[in-house]
Amino acid sequence: MNREGAKVVPISGRPRRRRAIGPENEELRQRLAELEREISASRSEREHEGLLVTAARMLQAGVLGLSWASLARLQRALYFAWHSEETDEFGGDRRFAETLEPVLDFLYAVWWRVEATGTEHVPAEGPGLIVANHSGVLPYDGLMVQLAVRHEHPAKRVCRMLALDMFALLPVLAPVLSKSGSVRANPENAERLLRQGELLGVFPEGVKGVGKHYRDRYRLARFGRGGFVRIALRTGTPIIPCAVVGAEEIHPVVAKADWVGRPLGLPYFPLTPTFPWLGPLGVVPLPTKWSIDFGDPIDLGGHGPEAADDPILVNRISEQVRSIVQKMVDGRLARRRSVWFG
Amino acid sequence: MSRIAVTGTASFLGARILRRLVEARGADAVVALDITSPPTTLQGVRHRLVDLTLPGADQRLVDVFDEEHVETVVHAAFFTTPRRDGAYSHELESIGTLHLAAAAAAGGVKHLLVRSFTAVYGANGQNPNFLTEERRPDSGARLAWVRDKVEAEEHAFSFARRYPALGVTVLRFAPLLGPGVHTFYTRIFSKRVVPVVMGYDPLIQLLHPDDALDAVFAALAKGPAGVVNVVPKSTMTLLTALHLADKLTVAVPHVVAYPLADLWWASGVGEAPGGFIDHARFLFVADGEKARRELGFQPRYTSRDALLAYLEYRYPETARRAREQREREEAEAREREAQA
Numbered sequence: 001m002n003r004e005g006a007k008v009v010p011i012s013g014r015p016r017r018r019r020a021i022g023p024e025n026e027e028l029r030q031r032l033a034e035l036e037r038e039i040s041a042s043r044s045e046r047e048h049e050g051l052l053v054t055a056a057r058m059l060q061a062g063v064l065g066l067s068w069a070s071l072a073r074l075q076r077a078l079y080f081a082w083h084s085e086e087t088d089e090f091g092g093d094r095r096f097a098e099t100l101e102p103v104l105d106f107l108y109a110v111w112w113r114v115e116a117t118g119t120e121h122v123p124a125e126g127p128g129l130i131v132a133n134h135s136g137v138l139p140y141d142g143l144m145v146q147l148a149v150r151h152e153h154p155a156k157r158v159c160r161m162l163a164l165d166m167f168a169l170l171p172v173l174a175p176v177l178s179k180s181g182s183v184r185a186n187p188e189n190a191e192r193l194l195r196q197g198e199l200l201g202v203f204p205e206g207v208k209g210v211g212k213h214y215r216d217r218y219r220l221a222r223f224g225r226g227g228f229v230r231i232a233l234r235t236g237t238p239i240i241p242c243a244v245v246g247a248e249e250i251h252p253v254v255a256k257a258d259w260v261g262r263p264l265g266l267p268y269f270p271l272t273p274t275f276p277w278l279g280p281l282g283v284v285p286l287p288t289k290w291s292i293d294f295g296d297p298i299d300l301g302g303h304g305p306e307a308a309d310d311p312i313l314v315n316r317i318s319e320q321v322r323s324i325v326q327k328m329v330d331g332r333l334a335r336r337r338s339v340w341f342g
Numbered sequence: 343m344s345r346i347a348v349t350g351t352a353s354f355l356g357a358r359i360l361r362r363l364v365e366a367r368g369a370d371a372v373v374a375l376d377i378t379s380p381p382t383t384l385q386g387v388r389h390r391l392v393d394l395t396l397p398g399a400d401q402r403l404v405d406v407f408d409e410e411h412v413e414t415v416v417h418a419a420f421f422t423t424p425r426r427d428g429a430y431s432h433e434l435e436s437i438g439t440l441h442l443a444a445a446a447a448a449g450g451v452k453h454l455l456v457r458s459f460t461a462v463y464g465a466n467g468q469n470p471n472f473l474t475e476e477r478r479p480d481s482g483a484r485l486a487w488v489r490d491k492v493e494a495e496e497h498a499f500s501f502a503r504r505y506p507a508l509g510v511t512v513l514r515f516a517p518l519l520g521p522g523v524h525t526f527y528t529r530i531f532s533k534r535v536v537p538v539v540m541g542y543d544p545l546i547q548l549l550h551p552d553d554a555l556d557a558v559f560a561a562l563a564k565g566p567a568g569v570v571n572v573v574p575k576s577t578m579t580l581l582t583a584l585h586l587a588d589k590l591t592v593a594v595p596h597v598v599a600y601p602l603a604d605l606w607w608a609s610g611v612g613e614a615p616g617g618f619i620d621h622a623r624f625l626f627v628a629d630g631e632k633a634r635r636e637l638g639f640q641p642r643y644t645s646r647d648a649l650l651a652y653l654e655y656r657y658p659e660t661a662r663r664a665r666e667q668r669e670r671e672e673a674e675a676r677e678r679e680a681q682a
Contacts, residue, residue, distance in 0.1 A: 171541025
C-alpha cells in the first residue's frame with residue numbers, strides 16, 4: 001500500500017495524550033517522532049484546503065461556536081432585545097416604541113425643536129380624532145404629533161396615527177409604523193379604535209398632502225372624501241383640528257419623477273435639493289423649526305350617527321374642518337419669521 | 343335515526359371531527375365519506391366510498407344520503423397544502439363542493455357545514471386589522487389555491503339561496519398549528535433556515551386544532567349560521583413566532599422573492615407557489631366576534647399557545663430542555679427572593 005497516497009488527516013486538532021515511554025524503547029521513540037513529523041506535515045497541508053472546505057468544516061464542527069443553532073439564538077436575542085414577545089391587538093409593541101423613543105425624542109426636541117400649543121384641547125379621556133395637515137414626504141409629522149400629545153398633554157395620552165396605505169405597504173416602514181402604534185387608515189380600523197375610546201390622529205389629505213410640491217406648501221389639498229367626518233359622526237367623536245408648521249420644508253419637493261417610483265410600487269418619487277443627488281445623505285430631513293397647534297374641538301354630537309349617511313352634510317363639515325386647519329396654518333405662518341428659527 | 347356525514351375523513355381536520363363525533367354520539371351516528379377508509383382505530387364507523395371529483399358524484403351522494411338518513415354534512419375535503427396538479431384541486435374543492443351542495447339540496451340535508459380558511463379574504467396591504475364576515479372574499483386572487491376555496495363557498499351559498507330547506511355554515515378557520523398538524527407551512531417551518539420577506543413582519547393568527555374542533559361542535563349544535571370566522575384568542579407577529587422557535591431567518595427582498603419562489607415551486611423543490619409570499623408580507627387577521635356572539639364559541643388558546651404546543655410536539659427534546667431551563671431559572675429567582 002502506498003502510504004504517500006493515503007494521508008492521515010487528524011479529525012481533531014488537539015494533541016494526542018502521550019504515554020510515558022521508558023529509555024529501553026528508543027526504537028519506538030524514534031518511530032513516534034517520525035509519525036509526529038508526518039502528522040504535522042499533513043496538517044500544514046490542510047491549511048491550503050481552500051475557503052469552501054474550511055467553511056463547510058467550520059459549520060459542521062461548530063468551530064468558534066458557529067453553527068446554525070447558535071446563529072439562530074443570536075438572531076433571536078437581537079430580535080427580542082428591541083421587540084417584546086407580545087403585541088397589542090393592532091400590532092403595537094411597547095418595547096419597540098421604547099427603543100425608538102430616544103431617536104424620536106432627539107428629532108422632537110433637538111432637530112426640529114417642536115413647539116406644541118393647545119394640547120389642552122385634546123380630551124383627557126374617551127375618543128378623539130385629531131385632524132392635521134400632511135406634509136414632508138415621509139410620515140414624520142404623524143410621529144411628531146404623537147409625541148406632542150405624549151409629552152405636552154396633561155394626561156400623557158397615547159395617540160394612534162392612521163397611516164396611509166402606501167406607507168403600510170412599504171418594506172421596513174410598514175412594521176416600524178405598526179409596531180410604534182400606527183394602524184393603516186381605513187374606516188374599519190378607525191371605527192374600532194374610536195369605539196374603544198382611543199385617541200386617533202388622521203391626515204385626510206393623504207398622498208396629495210404628503211407628496212406635495214414645494215410651491216404648494218401650506219396650501220391644504222382636498223380632505224379626501226370626508227371619510228373621517230363620517231366616522232366621527234357615527235361614533236360621536238369630537239374632532240380636534242391640528243396645524244403642523246415646519247414639516248413642509250424638511251424635504252422640499254422641487255420636482256417629481258413618478259416614472260421611477262411606479263415600478264418600485266411608490267405613488268410618487270420626490271426630487272429634492274438633496275435627494276437622490278447626495279445618496280444616503282439626501283434622506284436626512286432638514287432641521288427646520290416646527291410648531292404643532294391644536295385648536296378648539298369641534299363637537300359633532302348634535303348631529304347624531306344617522307347624519308353620517310348625508311353626503312352633503314359630511315362634505316360641508318369636512319370643508320369646514322379644512323378651512324379651520326388652513327386658517328391655523330396661515331396664522332402661524334404670518335407670525336413665523338424664519339424657517340429655521342421660528 | 344338521522345346521521346352526520348363527514349367528507350374528507352382522511353384529512354387532518356376531517357379525521358379529528360370524525361373521532362370526536364364517534365366519541366360524542368357513537369359509531370352508528372356518523373358516516374365517513376372519502377376515497378380512502380377512515381383511521382383503523384375507529385371501529386365500526388360506516389364508511390361509504392365517494393369520489394367527489396367524479397362526474398356522477400352528486401347522484402351517488404344523493405343515494406348515500408337517502409340510504410344513511412343523513413341530515414347534517416360536515417365538508418372537510420379541502421387541501422391546506424397547495425398541490426402541483428391544480429386541476430385536481432379545482433375538481434375536488436370547487437366542483438366537489440358543487441356536487442356535494444347539489445346532492446345535499448336534493449337529498450334533504452338540513453345543515454351543510456363547510457370548512458374554509460381565513461386566507462380566502464386574501465393577504466393584502468389594504469386589509470383592515472380585523473376582517474369581519476361582511477368582507478368579501480378575494481375571488482380574483484392570484485393563487486388558484488384561494489380561488490378554489492372561494493368558489494367552493496360560493497357554490498354552497500348558491501344552493502342555500504335556491505333551496506331554503508338547506509342551511510349552510512361556512513367556518514373560516516385561521517391557519518391551524520398544533521400537535522399533529524403537517525402542512526406546507528410546517529414543512530417550511532421545520533427547516534433550520536427560514537426565508538422571510540425583507541422589511542415585513544405581519545401579524546398572524548395560529549389556531550389550535552382543539553379550538554377548531556370546539557368551533558365545529560358549537561356550529562353543529564347551533565345550526566346554520568352563514569359565514570363565521572374561527573380565530574384564536576390573540577395574534578402574534580411572524581418574526582416573533584419564528585424566533586420563539588429558534589429559527590434562523592434570512593431576509594429576501596420581495597422583488598426577487600416572488601420569482602424565486604415561483605421558480606423553486608416550478609422546479610419541484612419549493613413547498614408553495616410565489617403567491618403565498620403575500621402571507622409573509624401582509625396580514626389577514628380575522629375577527630372572531632361573530633363566533634362568540636352567535637355560536638357561543640370561546641377560543642381556549644392564543645396563537646402563542648398554539649405555536650408552543652406545536653413546538654412541544656415537533657421538537658420534544660428541545661422543548662423539554664427549554665422548559666427545564668425556565669423552571670431552573672424561576673427556582674433560582676425564587677431562592678434569591680427568599681434570601682433577600
